[in-house]
Amino acid sequence: MEDGHIxxxxxxxxxxxxxxxxxxxRFVYYLLWQNSxxxxxxxxxxxxxxxxxxxxxxxxxxFPKDASGQYTLCRxxxxxxxxxxxxxxxxxxxxxxxxxxxxxxxxxxxxxxGLIPLLETNKSRKIREKELLSRLTHEKSIIELIFALSxxxxxxxxxxxxxxxxxxxxxxxxxxxTVLGRGLSTGSELEYSDSExxxxxxxxxx
Amino acid sequence: MEDGHIxxxxxxxxxxxxxxxxxxxRFVYYLLWQNSxxxxxxxxxxxxxxxxxxxxxxxxxxFPKDASGQYTLCRxxxxxxxxxxxxxxxxxxxxxxxxxxxxxxxxxxxxxxGLIPLLETNKSRKIREKELLSRLTHEKSIIELIFALSxxxxxxxxxxxxxxxxxxxxxxxxxxxTVLGRGLSTGSELEYSDSExxxxxxxxxx
Amino acid sequence: MEDGHIxxxxxxxxxxxxxxxxxxxRFVYYLLWQNSxxxxxxxxxxxxxxxxxxxxxxxxxxFPKDASGQYTLCRxxxxxxxxxxxxxxxxxxxxxxxxxxxxxxxxxxxxxxGLIPLLETNKSRKIREKELLSRLTHEKSIIELIFALSxxxxxxxxxxxxxxxxxxxxxxxxxxxTVLGRGLSTGSELEYSDSExxxxxxxxxx
Amino acid sequence: MEDGHIxxxxxxxxxxxxxxxxxxxRFVYYLLWQNSxxxxxxxxxxxxxxxxxxxxxxxxxxFPKDASGQYTLCRxxxxxxxxxxxxxxxxxxxxxxxxxxxxxxxxxxxxxxGLIPLLETNKSRKIREKELLSRLTHEKSIIELIFALSxxxxxxxxxxxxxxxxxxxxxxxxxxxTVLGRGLSTGSELEYSDSExxxxxxxxxx
Numbered sequence: 001m002e003d004g005h006i007x008x009x010x011x012x013x014x015x016x017x018x019x020x021x022x023x024x025x026r027f028v029y030y031l032l033w034q035n036s037x038x039x040x041x042x043x044x045x046x047x048x049x050x051x052x053x054x055x056x057x058x059x060x061x062x063f064p065k066d067a068s069g070q071y072t073l074c075r076x077x078x079x080x081x082x083x084x085x086x087x088x089x090x091x092x093x094x095x096x097x098x099x100x101x102x103x104x105x106x107x108x109x110x111x112x113x114g115l116i117p118l119l120e121t122n123k124s125r126k127i128r129e130k131e132l133l134s135r136l137t138h139e140k141s142i143i144e145l146i147f148a149l150s151x152x153x154x155x156x157x158x159x160x161x162x163x164x165x166x167x168x169x170x171x172x173x174x175x176x177x178t179v180l181g182r183g184l185s186t187g188s189e190l191e192y193s194d195s196e197x198x199x200x201x202x203x204x205x206x
Numbered sequence: 207m208e209d210g211h212i213x214x215x216x217x218x219x220x221x222x223x224x225x226x227x228x229x230x231x232r233f234v235y236y237l238l239w240q241n242s243x244x245x246x247x248x249x250x251x252x253x254x255x256x257x258x259x260x261x262x263x264x265x266x267x268x269f270p271k272d273a274s275g276q277y278t279l280c281r282x283x284x285x286x287x288x289x290x291x292x293x294x295x296x297x298x299x300x301x302x303x304x305x306x307x308x309x310x311x312x313x314x315x316x317x318x319x320g321l322i323p324l325l326e327t328n329k330s331r332k333i334r335e336k337e338l339l340s341r342l343t344h345e346k347s348i349i350e351l352i353f354a355l356s357x358x359x360x361x362x363x364x365x366x367x368x369x370x371x372x373x374x375x376x377x378x379x380x381x382x383x384t385v386l387g388r389g390l391s392t393g394s395e396l397e398y399s400d401s402e403x404x405x406x407x408x409x410x411x412x
Numbered sequence: 413m414e415d416g417h418i419x420x421x422x423x424x425x426x427x428x429x430x431x432x433x434x435x436x437x438r439f440v441y442y443l444l445w446q447n448s449x450x451x452x453x454x455x456x457x458x459x460x461x462x463x464x465x466x467x468x469x470x471x472x473x474x475f476p477k478d479a480s481g482q483y484t485l486c487r488x489x490x491x492x493x494x495x496x497x498x499x500x501x502x503x504x505x506x507x508x509x510x511x512x513x514x515x516x517x518x519x520x521x522x523x524x525x526g527l528i529p530l531l532e533t534n535k536s537r538k539i540r541e542k543e544l545l546s547r548l549t550h551e552k553s554i555i556e557l558i559f560a561l562s563x564x565x566x567x568x569x570x571x572x573x574x575x576x577x578x579x580x581x582x583x584x585x586x587x588x589x590t591v592l593g594r595g596l597s598t599g600s601e602l603e604y605s606d607s608e609x610x611x612x613x614x615x616x617x618x
Numbered sequence: 619m620e621d622g623h624i625x626x627x628x629x630x631x632x633x634x635x636x637x638x639x640x641x642x643x644r645f646v647y648y649l650l651w652q653n654s655x656x657x658x659x660x661x662x663x664x665x666x667x668x669x670x671x672x673x674x675x676x677x678x679x680x681f682p683k684d685a686s687g688q689y690t691l692c693r694x695x696x697x698x699x700x701x702x703x704x705x706x707x708x709x710x711x712x713x714x715x716x717x718x719x720x721x722x723x724x725x726x727x728x729x730x731x732g733l734i735p736l737l738e739t740n741k742s743r744k745i746r747e748k749e750l751l752s753r754l755t756h757e758k759s760i761i762e763l764i765f766a767l768s769x770x771x772x773x774x775x776x777x778x779x780x781x782x783x784x785x786x787x788x789x790x791x792x793x794x795x796t797v798l799g800r801g802l803s804t805g806s807e808l809e810y811s812d813s814e815x816x817x818x819x820x821x822x823x824x
Contacts, residue, residue: 005258005270009251017232026223028255029299032268036256043253045215049234050242052211062238064211093235095808102813104820146823150809151802181801181822184769185815188803190713191768195720197803202722204799204822205764301602308607310614352617356603357596387616389593390563391600391609396507397562401514403597408516410593410616411558417670417682421663429644438635440667441711444680448668455665457627461646462654464623474650476623505647 058135060111060128061093076100076109083107084139088146089132089162091115091155099148107146110135115154116161123161132162136169144176151182264341266317266334267299282306282315289313290345294352295338295368297321297361305354313352316341321360322367329367338368342375351376353385470547472523472540473505488512488521495519496551500558501544501574503527503567511560519558522547527566528573535573544574548581557582559591676753678729678746679711694718694727701725702757706764707750707780709733709773717766725764728753733772734779741779750780754787763788765797 006028013024031039054065056074063074076082086107090096096109114126124130136142147162149155159179170177182200184193193201212234219230237245260271262280269280282288292313296302302315320332330336342348353368355361365385376383388406390399399407418440425436443451466477468486475486488494498519502508508521526538536542548554559574561567571591582589594612596605605613624646631642649657672683674692681692694700704725708714714727732744742748754760765780767773777797788795800818802811811819 005251005255009248009255012248012251015236017236018229023224026300029268030221030223031252031255032259032261039252039256042215042218043249045211045218046237046245046252047249049211049215049237050245053238055238062235090808092809094232098809098811099816102816104813104817146820148808148819151804151806178823180816180819181799181824183799183801183803183818183822185801185803185806185818186769186812188769190708190766191710191716193716194804195722198717198720198798199722200801200803201766201798202764204801204824205796206799206822296602298603304603304605305610308610310607310611352614354602354613357598357600384617386610386613387593387595387618389595389597389612389616391595391597391612392563392606394563394597396502396560397504397510399510400598401516404511404514404592405516406595406597407560407592408558410595410618411590412593412616417663417667421660421667424660424663429648430641435636438712441680442633442635443664443667444671444673451664451668454627454630455661457623457630458649458657458664459661461623461627461649462657465650467650474647506644 059096059109060113060131061096061109081106084141085143086146087135087139087142087144088148090148091150091158095148095150107144112149112158112162115149116158117154118157127158127162129162129165133166133169136166136173136175140173142175144178145170147177147179151180265302265315266319266337267302267315287312290347291349292352293341293345293348293350294354296354297356297364301354301356313350318355318364318368321355322364323360324363333364333368335368335371339372339375342372342379342381346379348381350382350384353383357386357388471508471521472525472543473508473521493518496553497555498558499547499551499554499556500560502560503562503570507560507562519556524561524570524574527561528570529566530569539570539574541574541577545578545581548578548585548587552585554587556588556590559589563592563594677714677727678731678749679714679727699724702759703761704764705753705757705760705762706766708766709768709776713766713768725762730767730776730780733767734776735772736775745776745780747780747783751784751787754784754791754793758791760793762794762796765795769798769800 009028009031010021010024013019013027014021016024019027031042052065053062054072055061056063056077057072058077059074061074065071071078083106087110088099088105088107089110089112090099091112091114093111096111099105099109110128110132112127112132116123116126120126136145145166147159149158163177166177169175181204182197183204184197184201188197190198215234215237216227216230219225219233220227222230225233237248258271259268260278261267262269262283263278264283265280267280271277277284289312293316294305294311294313295316295318296305297318297320299317302317305311316334316338318333318338322329322332326332342351351372353365355364369383372383375381387410388403389410390403390407394403396404421440421443422433422436425431425439426433428436431439443454464477465474466484467473468475468489469484470489471486473486477483483490495518499522500511500517500519501522501524502511503524503526505523508523511517511521522540522544524539524544528535528538532538548557557578559571561570575589578589581587593616594609595616596602596609596613600609602610627646627649628639628642631637631645632639634642637645649660652660670683671680672690673679674681674695675690676695677692679692683689689696701724705728706717706723706725707728707730708717709730709732711729714729717723717727728746728750730745730750734741734744738744754763763784765777767776781795784795787793799822800815801822802815802819806815808816
């Protein structure tokens with residue numbers, strides 16, 4: 001019974017994160033089932049999303065524009081009480097938000113926008129390389145760069161790549177590069193810990 | 207960092223079937239990440255959904271309208287080769303589609319649009335009661351009504367309720383009412399079957 | 413640190429149903445951790461298991477022997493109030509127990525002791541074929557044989573095989589052979605039912 | 619159909635780690651199904667377990683006794699090439715084995731035998747307190763004590779308790795106490811890391 005229109009919308013929904021074809025199908029029927037005013041409001045909210053949400057020119061995360069639409073910096077980047085000597089590099093907005101929620105970090109952020117898979121050949125295409133270099137060149141206050149990427153192969157590969165391209169700049173400006181500490185995360189059981197985690201936990205004992 | 211616009215869209219997505227607040231949040235960021243032409247196309251596809259999809263006046267399932275938009279019956283209800291002596295009652299479009307996929311049923315359908323929870327007081331509000339009565343009154347060819355609702359408390363309660371309200375009509379017109387057979391479904395292990403299933407399996411042995 | 417003794421016990425435990433090597437290993441340490449009197453009691457309970465538990469000469473299920481150790485029939489087979497015109501064939505004791513728990517069946521049982529995989533060549537080795545034939549030959553009261561095997565390929569294959577070998581006997585003695593009813597089991601959702609189940613549910617509607 | 623003997627064995631099996639009543643039941647039937655010589659061998663292997671396996675007088679882990687049965691130290695504790703200046707404290711044998719498997723640690727061990735729950739009143743009953751004190755008193759070579767307990771509330775509570783009771787001894791003998799490093803374990807995603815882990819990861823960045 002599928003026609004082109006339903007199929008097209010199903011295909012769009014199936015590309016949403018974590019949605020399979022079956023759920024995409026149910027989304028379409030959910031919308032058909034709603035009354036027209038709600039469906040119309042959902043559509044217009046999506047349509048206007050980018051008008052209301054801007055991308056910070058400094059850290060590249062998304063943030064709500066004000067009425068005038070003229071601000072180009074997000075709340076954190078406009079906050080003069082943040083410590084502008086530290087820059088923490090995250091992959092995506094959700095990582096940044098999780099760190100902000102802890103209330104433990106008061107420096108600035110840079111959303112690098114992706115990770116570089118181990119076998120990727122076009123590495124610079126995957127991350128905001130030029131934008132990061134440009135920020136480091138212009139923001140002289142930075143004395144430490146913290147990598148807060150996920151603790152797996154692609155995360156480590158991304159750290160290695162960025163370290164390499166930043167090396168001349170870092171040395172010239174005496175910027176310290178650090179990586180989030182590795183070891184036992186909360187709840188880890190010794191019996192089931194992998195050997196890489198045990199190696200880090202032994203090395204970083206204190 | 208949430209503003210009203212993101213929050214509003216998150217709340218809409220969180221009402222989609224099987225979507226929690228965390229996934230709704232990721233949907234919004236997924237859209238922010240897409241380029242504007244795709245987001246605009248998704249929004250317009252949703253906006254036009256109801257223009258392209260009609261609801262069959264006969265069986266109440268959704269179906270694609272043709273260019274003229276004038277047809278009011280779905281493909282199955284317009285198909286004169288279907289056996290119009292049998293009417294199979296399902297809860298929703300997905301159930302109908304699953305039965306069609308088997309290729310085992312050649313009669314007609316009626317999508318009753320919901321189930322009646324055991325403690326529901328306003329029973330007629332939950333299902334297309336008037337529409338079903340009207341169809342049975344006008345379609346004199348029907349000699350069997352098959353209930354194909356899910357095999358749980360709410361499904362059984364719905365069957366009981368509809369049987370009761372249809373009783374006078376059924377008796378006057380000598381229409382037979384049947385319910386899908388109960389027993390072991392494919393893959394059932396005896397050791398783990400519940401006693402209601404075993405009761406049906408013993409009773410319906412053949 | 414494994415020595416032969418621990419390894420041997422681990423290998424025994426790893427053959428227990430549903431136990432992997434890791435859990436088997438934990439079983440051994442659990443025992444090492446217990447005090448000697450408990451470990452000794454566990455060992456002796458296992459050692460004496462077969463002395464206290466007999467196998468019914470009639471239905472082949474396991475049952476507790478009495479003090480004299482002289483009875484050879486289980487509680488059900490010794491119960492003269494059971495309906496000895498019906499014999500229900502199950503794969504294993506757990507299936508029989510599950511059916512007894514429903515309180516819905518008052519006939520007798522035969523535990524066939526296994527299922528025949530579809531590609532098995534030595535079919536008679538997998539089940540108590542001779543014992544079943546012998547019982548049917550001697551128990552003249554039986555007028556119905558119910559197959560209560562699991563509803564999957566191996567179960568169906570076993571039914572087919574036994575039906576074939578029993579055919580001459582069944583026809584001569586006018587014994588009826590039935591199989592547990594197939595259809596929607598409790599909780600089945602129409603949307604997710606497989607086509608074999610829907611075929612049975614449509615065929616067995618009532 | 620349960621008699622006392624089956625029930626007793628089921629109850630023993632149900633206390634095995636990770637085994638529920640249903641699986642315990644299946645274990646008993648598994649044994650009934652095996653031939654007598656295997657069941658007898660399993661029982662005797664359990665019966666002789668403690669005769670063949672001793673507990674090391676030094677680190678308290680289990681180890682295979684030799685034929686003479688006279689050795690009282692395990693392979694690691696008898697190994698003069700191990701670094702006897704470091705003592706690593708683990709909860710149980712499985713933790714010790716996991717660390718040995720990495721090949722990254724060459725010091726000695728002490729199996730403390732349990733963790734102290736946060737609300738435990740009789741704390742010393744849960745762990746080998748006296749034995750640990752005695753070992754530290756006699757083994758003058760030790761200069762570092764590493765706690766390698768699981769990274770959760772009970773583990774941390776146990777570390778706190780032992781640190782307190784060892785304090786006088788540690789200070790007098792200038793023994794350093796360390797705890798395995800905390801931070802992101804292998805595979806950790808920033809987006810889903812808890813705030814305690816992020817706090818440690820930020821603090822221990824390097």
